[in-house]
Amino acid sequence: MQLLDQIIQLEQILEQLKHHYLTNERPENKRDPEFFQFVKETTSPVFDQIDQWYENALLFIKDREVHVHPQQLQSTEDNLKILLLHSYYIDVRKKRYMELYQSIKYVFDLLKKDINK
Template sequence: MDLFKNTELLLNHLMHLKEFFEEGKPPDNIRDKAFFLQVKEEVTPIYELLEEWEEQALKSVKNREVNIHPGQVNSTKENMDLLIMHSYYKDIRKRRYMEYHKSIRYIFEQIIHELK
């Protein structure tokens, strides 16, 4: 897939994770193996897509197809990694979660806008 499509997919995942964070309840036991396996099954495709996205985004930055800094790409990937787990384990304050969410969303939307 191309960067545009992957960014749209990740933006959709980001919105879904936010809904899950806001509406879901924290796990009763974070050491529960069934919960861990469920989370692993759900997030593995997102992590794989995120890895692919990072490579594509860095290549696009290098080729000057998008006007963002490579550090922003790396930070967005790292923040999305954190956000994924915080969405399930709910071990972060809502304000901090929303800061991650907004910064990730800003970069995704900027890439989509520039590639249109």
């Protein structure tokens, strides 16, 4: 899959996650095995997509003049995974959640600009 397609897919997932975060209540029991299993099954394919995106993005920026540095990619990968879990456990303040969200979008936008050069 092309990097641009991966970014577009992850952006769509980001929007769904944000909607879930904003419209759902915090789980009653975060240690509930059923809830854990639900989150695991729901997020596992997304974690795989994030890993694939990260590998492709690293290959893309390697030996190129781009606006994104490897450390930014690493941080974005971490932020994506953190945001993914926060979207279900709803255990951070909205301000922090939106900071993670904006940071991810910013790096995606930089990558898209570099791809379209």
